Amino acid sequence: MPTARPALAARGAVAAALLLAVTACTDNSPTAASSASSASSSSGRQQTPTRPASTASSDRSTAMNIQVTIDGQPVDARLNDNAVARDFASLLPLSLDLEDFHQTERIAYPPRKLDISGAPDPAAPRAGDLAYYAPWGNLALFYRDGDSASADLIILGHVDDRDTERLANAEHITIEPAP
Numbered sequence: 001m002p003t004a005r006p007a008l009a010a011r012g013a014v015a016a017a018l019l020l021a022v023t024a025c026t027d028n029s030p031t032a033a034s035s036a037s038s039a040s041s042s043s044g045r046q047q048t049p050t051r052p053a054s055t056a057s058s059d060r061s062t063a064m065n066i067q068v069t070i071d072g073q074p075v076d077a078r079l080n081d082n083a084v085a086r087d088f089a090s091l092l093p094l095s096l097d098l099e100d101f102h103q104t105e106r107i108a109y110p111p112r113k114l115d116i117s118g119a120p121d122p123a124a125p126r127a128g129d130l131a132y133y134a135p136w137g138n139l140a141l142f143y144r145d146g147d148s149a150s151a152d153l154i155i156l157g158h159v160d161d162r163d164t165e166r167l168a169n170a171e172h173i174t175i176e177p178a179p
Helices: 004-025 030-041 083-089 161-167
Strands: 062-070 073-080 094-097 099-101 105-108 129-133 138-142 153-159 172-177
Touching (some): 062 083, 062 153, 062 161, 073 083, 083 153, 138 153, 138 161
Antiparallel strands (some): 062 172, 073 153, 094 172, 105 138, 129 138, 129 153
16 A cells, blocks of 8 residues: 555645645734734824713703804803813814805814813704814814714804804804903
8 A cells, every 4th residue: 555655645735735825814913913004004094083982961061151253253152061172172262264064064173183082972063052073173163953963073062042143154263261
């Protein structure tokens, strides 16, 4: 039976080669995973920060009175009592140019993104709401009610209801602590 031994050795070599090929194609090492992660980060795609689960309520209780000047006209407003609104208050006073978004809100970009840890639960925006859209890092002033609640939209406060129509065409705002 001298010919059986080379056939068995050949089958073993084929099996070993196949195993080696499969193993080489599926590298699950941490180095490969971090290289893939680095490659996707350097591709220029901006990653959206995720907001940790919050135990804060979405109620709109008032913590701080502010003044919003819309195209030169002062309007009373309030910031809610939540961590994100307090972070926003730390930026005041702010002067921002506005642009329309979806014929529902006017948006502007503060000088930096807000810290969204400790954000309240999502709530549907209403006309007069001052909100922060975390993925883009922009402020939104709603002059019409929004569609529905979004985990990415954080309600910061509210402008007096009688002044929401003025927001529809506003081009510039200044936001500062109330005098």
